[in-house]
Amino acid sequence: MTQDGSEPAEALSATDRVVDVLRGRILEGTLSPGAALRETSVATELDVSRNTLREALRLLTSEGLVTQAPNKGASVKAFTxxxxxxxxxxxxxxxxxxxxxxxxxxxxxxxxxxxxxxxxxxxxxxxxxxxxxxxxxxxxxxxxxxxxxxxxxxxxxxxxxxxxxxxxxxxxxxxxxxxxxxxxxxxxxxxxxxxxxxxxxxxxxxxxxxxxxxxxxxxxxxxAPHQARTETGAHGVAPLEHTPRGE
Amino acid sequence: MTQDGSEPAEALSATDRVVDVLRGRILEGTLSPGAALRETSVATELDVSRNTLREALRLLTSEGLVTQAPNKGASVKAFTxxxxxxxxxxxxxxxxxxxxxxxxxxxxxxxxxxxxxxxxxxxxxxxxxxxxxxxxxxxxxxxxxxxxxxxxxxxxxxxxxxxxxxxxxxxxxxxxxxxxxxxxxxxxxxxxxxxxxxxxxxxxxxxxxxxxxxxxxxxxxxxAPHQARTETGAHGVAPLEHTPRGE
DNA sequence: ATGGAAATATTGTTGAACAATCAGGCTTCT
DNA sequence: AGAAGCCTGATTGTTCAACAATATTTCCAT
CATH class of the missing domain: 1.20.120.530 (GntR ligand-binding domain-like)
Structure with a gap:
């Protein structure tokens, strides 16, 4: 929306926009590994509904940039x-x-x-x-x-x-x-x-x-934990290995 | 649910279950390429909400088994x-x-x-x-x-x-x-x-x-279109090339 | 403090709603 | 008849509010 209005070509869906924004923040470092992604707060901040945000999180999880633990929510992936x-x-x-x-x-x-x-x-x-x-x-x-x-x-x-x-x-x-x-x-x-x-x-x-x-x-x-993590500490927290069906 | 109740180990989320079911049907041929996946009908049939179904469709799209065209809905992918x-x-x-x-x-x-x-x-x-x-x-x-x-x-x-x-x-x-x-x-x-x-x-x-x-x-x-397709014909229908950012 | 219970927050999922867009049929004009 | 346009019903995109189930925190009594 507030991006560059030059090309009106791409009419991204809300979900896609959210995915892009979050991916951007994760890769650029605004969101550190291990940081919790609380649904309501992120949703309201990005001005979308919780449902849309959930879709986006699922997608990011499938990209391997986010982990989701049942009933415990999503967080930026911290790699082992x-x-x-x-x-x-x-x-x-x-x-x-x-x-x-x-x-x-x-x-x-x-x-x-x-x-x-x-x-x-x-x-x-x-x-x-x-x-x-x-x-x-x-x-x-x-x-x-x-x-x-x-x-x-x-x-x-x-x-x-x-x-x-x-x-x-x-x-x-x-x-x-x-x-x-x-x-x-x-x-x-x-x-x-x-x-x-x-x-x-x-x-x-x-x-x-x-x-x-x-x-x-x-x-x-x-x-030596560099600096306080935004939210969830990325320290001893075992980052919940995603089920490795294969291999 | 009606699967094999032997191992109670995995407590899949509704979305995951839907993804599994649909993926299964697609690969086993129950759902032919090009077939439309109308949100309400599929959702009620699988007994989940439309929101959950949408998450599942998005995931299947990212797996490359489904295509989604804006405002036109999802359909089983027909490869070119x-x-x-x-x-x-x-x-x-x-x-x-x-x-x-x-x-x-x-x-x-x-x-x-x-x-x-x-x-x-x-x-x-x-x-x-x-x-x-x-x-x-x-x-x-x-x-x-x-x-x-x-x-x-x-x-x-x-x-x-x-x-x-x-x-x-x-x-x-x-x-x-x-x-x-x-x-x-x-x-x-x-x-x-x-x-x-x-x-x-x-x-x-x-x-x-x-x-x-x-x-x-x-x-x-x-x-020579084999047989009548479940819904959307898979015939001359250009299956809406997914945006090929790369290559 | 320490164990546990109550209170609070968060997630998983649903249902209903509504605007925007699409598809097909119907009318109308030439 | 054929093309242009309009109407109507379906379908999608998105939001909101709700509620049960599950974490997490707070607080109290021991």
Missing amino acids: ASEVRDIYRTRRVLEVQAATESAVADESRFTAMETAVAAKERAEQARLWREAGTASLRFHQALIAVLGSCRLNEFFRTLLAQLRLAWAESCDEERFQRGWAARDRELFELLRQGLRAQSVGVLLLYLEDSERQVLDGLRRARA | ASEVRDIYRTRRVLEVQAATESAVADESRFTAMETAVAAKERAEQARLWREAGTASLRFHQALIAVLGSCRLNEFFRTLLAQLRLAWAESCDEERFQRGWAARDRELFELLRQGLRAQSVGVLLLYLEDSERQVLDGLRRARA
Whole structure:
């Protein structure tokens, strides 16, 4: 509503709007991991009915950004170490495949990646850490795009959103993002040159280091609760593992 | 409610129950592709409120089994050819990787696959075509499991559910399933022997043939509408492409 | 303090309501 | 007859108020 009135194209439903707003707040850090999402308060704040809000929460839960425990309500997802590992395992599968396939990819794919990498470098220079994180994710998203599948793109998008959230908990952005622009650049250049084996090797190291960093940060954050959480403490609270039907 | 009362363990919410029931009906074919899901009628039939039903529909939409057009309501998803291709593209990425990795997989993974393949053979023998289809999907699900990622498993599950639905539209089960047990078996044996290159080769052919068959069936079904659809015809009705933000 | 009971808050679910939009039939005009 | 428009009934999008069931907090008596 108060967004940009330029394009009247999209007439989002109330639910969709709420999903967007909440997703935005979660990813941008306004809503910290573990924070409770009380139905009435959020609903009145966003000026929608409790029913609509509930739909939105359900959707966000299915995106993996929110957890819902029966009769106890919803809260911003706080990832466990094992979940973070799962996310990286998934990334490895997809990105390695993408790196391999990128050797025969269209040139336009590379310009998309290049754009993201350049953005990341600028952001790091300017010390806009959150921005830097986003750019990095965009680079990897562009990498996945070479696989040419909508479904995969969409899936990867939700995956990275989860990772973004995990980052949010694990540490302060600066220490977290500093120095990664160079590694993104390195990886990108190898990909562009079509050096499969090398690309994959570098990629695996990249992911391994990144994973370790997140896990360390998470461990540290859990050990010494950074700062008072908005509501529900994110401390010893076992974040209610969602039923893992598979695996 | 009238299910099996053996395990009182799971206390599903109303929404979850509705999702399960509808998903079941869609995959089992009771609800054909293109069929309209009128809110009031479905809600009263399942004995829940319209609000609850709406939550369920939203969820099913996010699973890709239902489409919702603004102000026009929900209907069982009818896949386009290009979507089917997208599904297979995704399968290729994941299954090829899984086949590769299966060479170093735990023995227990193979027993899971073996079970599914055997079930498929029995089903084909007994001419239980739908059962056969399910077994085949279970085999491929088990293959993906070697990648060891919950998220990937879950994603693949929804992917195969979509494919199941696409099959439903594309043809009668018999012609569709006959003969595939042998190919599943062939693939499985190669995997078990750890012959990477050969496995991948056979797998790619398998997927290519399967894709072609589905696309042919779909074309045929569209050309000569099999039988009167429950409600909304699934004929020339452009099934309202869901916004493809990515790709 | 400590266990437990009463009070309060929150969730799960429903039913009814109403404006906005859609689908089909009917009228009317050319 | 055929096209343009209008009316009407269905259906969706969204809200509100209610109530039972389940947490959480408060408070009291021991």
